[in-house]
Amino acid sequence: MSKVIPDIVDRYPLISEQVSKAEVKIILDYLSSALRNTKQGDVVELGCYTGTTSLFIQRLLQLQNYDRQFHVYDSFEGLPPKSSKDQSPAGEQFVAGELSASKKEFITNFKKANLRLPIIHKDWFSELSEVEVPRKIAFAFLDGDYYQSIRQSLALIENKLVPGSVVVVDDYQSEALPGARKAVDEWLVANPNHKLRITNSLAIIRGDTAGYPG
Numbered sequence: 001m002s003k004v005i006p007d008i009v010d011r012y013p014l015i016s017e018q019v020s021k022a023e024v025k026i027i028l029d030y031l032s033s034a035l036r037n038t039k040q041g042d043v044v045e046l047g048c049y050t051g052t053t054s055l056f057i058q059r060l061l062q063l064q065n066y067d068r069q070f071h072v073y074d075s076f077e078g079l080p081p082k083s084s085k086d087q088s089p090a091g092e093q094f095v096a097g098e099l100s101a102s103k104k105e106f107i108t109n110f111k112k113a114n115l116r117l118p119i120i121h122k123d124w125f126s127e128l129s130e131v132e133v134p135r136k137i138a139f140a141f142l143d144g145d146y147y148q149s150i151r152q153s154l155a156l157i158e159n160k161l162v163p164g165s166v167v168v169v170d171d172y173q174s175e176a177l178p179g180a181r182k183a184v185d186e187w188l189v190a191n192p193n194h195k196l197r198i199t200n201s202l203a204i205i206r207g208d209t210a211g212y213p214g
Helices: 004-011 021-037 052-063 103-112 147-157 178-190
Strands: 042-046 070-074 119-122 137-142 161-169 195-199 202-206
Touching: 004 021, 004 052, 021 052, 021 137, 021 161, 021 202, 042 052, 042 147, 052 070, 052 103, 070 103, 103 119, 137 147, 147 161, 147 178, 178 202
Parallel strands: 042 070, 042 137, 070 119, 137 161
Antiparallel strands: 161 202, 195 202
16 A cells, blocks of 8 residues: 555544545555556546545545546435345434435535545436446446445446456445445346455455455
């Protein structure tokens, strides 16, 4: 891991409790790896909430002067209804409308941090069209929490991933959000050319095993 990543993460506070600093360091490490290993492709985050991980992604992009666009996607209306694949006694606190943060709040957090705004797309993942997603993607962070949200996110990006790209999916190991793992596992069966690595609660997906950090 590049020394700049712990420096960035340790220097700035988290603005929500939905991700840990250890996880942010992992996300940034794979982001850095993907950008080094690709000559083209943008950065996308599907499920940005208040912008906790978005802020750190933008800090790394600006600090290292990467000429890649950064797109974020969220309904800004909180969680959708659960499907049967998301049910878990450990996740009863996750209900429709939970984890709601407005687009205005997201923008305010970027202004407070004095960071350039990413390109913001406000919609449910099921309502997004392919034209709203970059034609080429080098790195994707998927934090949709639920089965359908992760499946929809993967469907939006799967044909746009460039060689050397990395996809990181949050909550893969979460007992409270079992749908995320089910969605990833099903997608991997249909896409056997992609390999999975699990780090903390995160699923790391890429088309080859070369170039993994660490």
